[in-house]
Amino acid sequence: MDKVDLKRTIATYRAPRGRxxxxxxxxxxxxxxxxxxxxxxxxxxxxxxxxxxxxxYRTKFASKRDLGRDYVVPPLEGLWWADDMASFTSRRDKARWHWTLLLVLPDWIDEALVDAALQQVGAGDRPERLDDVRLETLSEGRCVQTLHVGPFDEEAEVLERMHADIAERGLRMTGRHHEIYLSDRRRTAPERQRTILRQPVRPA
Incomplete structure (x- = not known):
């Protein structure tokens, strides 16, 4: 059985560094x-x-067992925003940040399979925030993105340049700042962490 790796098959899970x-x-x-x-x-x-x-992982195992379709659990992602976005970009006042953590699902996974996975996880050593897990469909459309290599706290300068680039292209930001964590932070030195920084845009 072939194992699908979404970060390899979805083109937008790759981004250039430095542009x-x-x-x-x-x-x-x-x-x-x-x-x-x-x-x-x-x-x-x-x-x-x-x-x-x-x-x-329960959803992945069920897909392999019941559907005959296996895949790699994808990298963690996050949507980030603040009531005052300066606390996110320049001041980096993390206590004021709001976020949504995400794990993308293959397009063949349906709600019933996820519901069954939720019930199975809840029947064991139940995670404290299990009831907060939900399905969310995200339609970002046109975006500007880049690859950041280094500690998360060094993103601010890259984001400022990204926002300037967006304005120079005659675009404006819409939606929420999106990050895709290609590296496992538990096993990767901060200076080697690879993160896609993405911003949905539309014509100004």
């Missing part, structure tokens, strides 16, 4: 959990991750 690329992102369905606060210290953030992955 900003305009892409069209296809509509996709995700497992999602919302939260607020500093991801380095927030119990909500830790709990969201701890709830998402068991559901993702």
């Amino acid at each position: 900003f690329e305009v892409v069209d992102v296809a509509t996709a369905t995700y497992l999602a959990v919302d939260g607020h606060g500093d991801p380095n210290t927030s119990a909500d953030f830790t709990g969201a991750v701890a709830a998402l992955y068991p559901v993702a």
